[in-house]
Amino acid sequence: MNHQKYRPYQFFVKDFAERTWPSKTVEKAPVWCSVDLRDGNQALPVPMGIETKIVFFKMLKQMGFKEIEVGFPSASETEYNFLRRIIEDGLVDDDISVQVLTQAREHLIAKSFEALKGVKKAIVHVYNSTSVQQREVVFGKSKEEIVEIAREGAALLNKYAAMYPETEFTFEYSPESFTGTEPEYALEVCKAVMDVWKPTPQRKMIINLPATVEMATPNVYADQVEWFSRNIPNRDSVLISIHTHNDRGTGVAASELALLAGADRIEGTLFGNGERTGNVDILVMAMNLFTQGIDPGIRVGNIDEIVSIYEECTGMTVHDRHPYAGKLVYTAFSGSHQDAIRKGLLARKDRPEDFWDVPYLPIDPADVGREYEAIIRINSQSGKGGVAYILESEFGYKLPKAMHPEAGAPVQKVTDETGKELAPSEIFGIFQKEFVNRTGRLELVHYTYEFKDGEEERVKIKAEIKLDGETLHIKGHGNGPVSAFFEGLQKVAFEDFRFLTYEEHALGGGASAQAAAYIQLENGAGVRRFGVGTDSSIDSASIRAIVSAINRF
CATH class of the missing domain: 3.30.160.270 (Alpha-isopropylmalate synthase LeuA, regulatory domain)
Structure with missing residues (x-):
């Protein structure tokens, strides 16, 4: 492993002493846009078919998403036919904007608008790569040529939108690989697009700043977003959108800091699905807001149903330790954790109107449809408090505190010998045999x-x-x-x-x-x-x- 073949990230915002994001807090949910049906779908070993995509689309609607990217209709017949199907079958509610992605090429743009015919609201998202690497290695084009591609694509969106006056269009532009683009140059490209679209406060455009590849620490991305937000003209006519990937494992952190830095909108996927290490996990971001007393703007109170539909549709699995959604995230095996949780839950019985404040449980599992019965689970790492909690919560035995170590000992012995987790019924069986109406001499x-x-x-x-x-x-x-x-x-x-x-x-x-x-x-x-x-x-x-x-x- 030769670390010397790598170099530090290059595109810091130089001398940006005006940054304000470190002293801010997020006070409201951003505009959410699910890109599961495009960004997430294209990363699946077996992409979803039309019927499966319809199931997923309906789930996103039920969760309350008002902006849903439905695919790349100019690049795939499946995605084109899916978009036509949900429009013609009346599955797109009037308050939902479907979003399509297209490269800045006329025949692709034309087909994208054709696929949207008859929908009430739509977002057309056009992009072209602007990074040093893409310009030099992939396209072999100068900065001027890249700007011209963006400008021509923007003009084509104006042209084709005029052909479909029944639809309320919002335009979105991405300088793809923003994190690998010189900030001043990214600003230049976006200003060129703005000059073509001429947004107003009443008819805003979206500028999406994607971390197409996550290349630096989240604070650097936040600096880039705030610098861009401060320097883009007519800021009140622009929605700054964020689309982070998770290559460094900090996609959520980068997006949260970007909100502090002035971003208005988040594009992401459920459970972070997407190319490589995936996109930012919208569900985690929404639940993070929820734990701070902020309405997340989407509904996740049926987390198990969401997980089930997601796994069935995508063929992917949600990790047992996935934040908020994993099977084990509201459980405790550690004895000290179990004891603290048990005491916290008992304390709440005396003050149920208080704010949630239970050790090791950042949220009430009931808020996402989970039950208390599974909170404490017993294995060789567990302690006396966990056994007492299960005997009380599952079977109604309220053991005296002095009895907890004695009741835990025979259970601990079995888990040490077997190396396995014990089910509540097995724990109760040990308790009955050892303590209840015990026979003997x-x-x-x-x-x-x-x-x-x-x-x-x-x-x-x-x-x-x-x-x-x-x-x-x-x-x-x-x-x-x-x-x-x-x-x-x-x-x-x-x-x-x-x-x-x-x-x-x-x-x-x-x-x-x-x-x-x-x-x-x-x-x-x-x-x-x-x-x-x-x-x-x-x-x-x-x-x-x-x-x-x-x-x-």
Whole structure:
């Protein structure tokens, strides 16, 4: 790997002390333009057919996109026929502008306008390459010749738009490979196009500044955008559009900084699909705005449905760790993360009207159609809090905090031995086997008790038990059935045991709900164990919890 054959990025905006973007914040959503059906589609190993593109187009409409690039109709019969189909079948709503891309060549421009016949609103996007590399290596043309190509293309758009007066056209121009173009020269080319189109504040044109190849850090791109925005004439007659790729992995960052630098519009794709490393991910950008309390302007509350349609139509897959949309982004395997999330969710129950503020969850999963049940998942990296959360959220067992480490230990043992993630049902099975109505050397056969009003130890209990297979009859007194039973046990075999803690609650609601009791005992050696009892009677559940705890020593 010879790094010396590469050189640093050349086209910095020199001495640009007037930059203001570092001190700004984004306060509203940009104009979004989906280019999935062109830029994304052309990058697929198997491009979408017409019927598939219609499914995808309908999804984009449902998401609220008002500008949708539908293809390159002059270059592909499939894209031409698709555009005619959605127009003739009335699938293009009156408030949606379909966008087509064309090179600055007359026969391609003519066919593009022909494909748009009958649509109410359209954006015609013409481009030509302006970068040093493209001028010298690909086209072998001078700066003057490149400017003339742009000017001629702009004039052709005026010519053909006049032939279709029923359509409201917006014109867009891209100095392709803007990031590889000298800023002053990119400005010169765009001014030449403006001179032909003569935009006004009422009839704006779009100037798109594409990072066709991402070549520098996002701050450099922001400088270029702000410098351009400050120097383009009649700024109020121009929408500055951004079209970033992700070659350096900073497409979203570059686009966000470009918005701070004055850009008005974003072209991108869902999940960042596109050539090489892809385009900017519109969904991520929109959700980033959402997390800052800004209306993103598109609807993503059904993220799983969007993922499903996207994967079915494109044949691509959304990574499990993809921001906001991946299967695992609202889950936690780490024990410390699980504990923090559990506490954050519990705290919200007391203040649901507050702003969202849960550790490790930048958004409420419910806002994108996800459910809480899958937030915490258990593997060998998980901890005590995660097991407690699953037992409560999935099965209704509200373990005392002191019990969390003890409940997590047998689960941890299984995950360490298997190396696998455990499903909630498997976790519950381990918990039941280890703690709930645990069998062993002590067995409760039956019991009865009676109350004695006015006495300090007002409950008297009689019980039949089996201890190591031997049947015993015990008697005890206490202020309740639980303490009376425990005293009876102490008289026959467990005199060195101490009763430490007791908690109980209903499992579910209604008169027929089961009760769960949690009791912690300590033996003469200082070893402590919890036991759990369940029964339709809280007294029986509590006595069963004592038996379970003893059977765990």
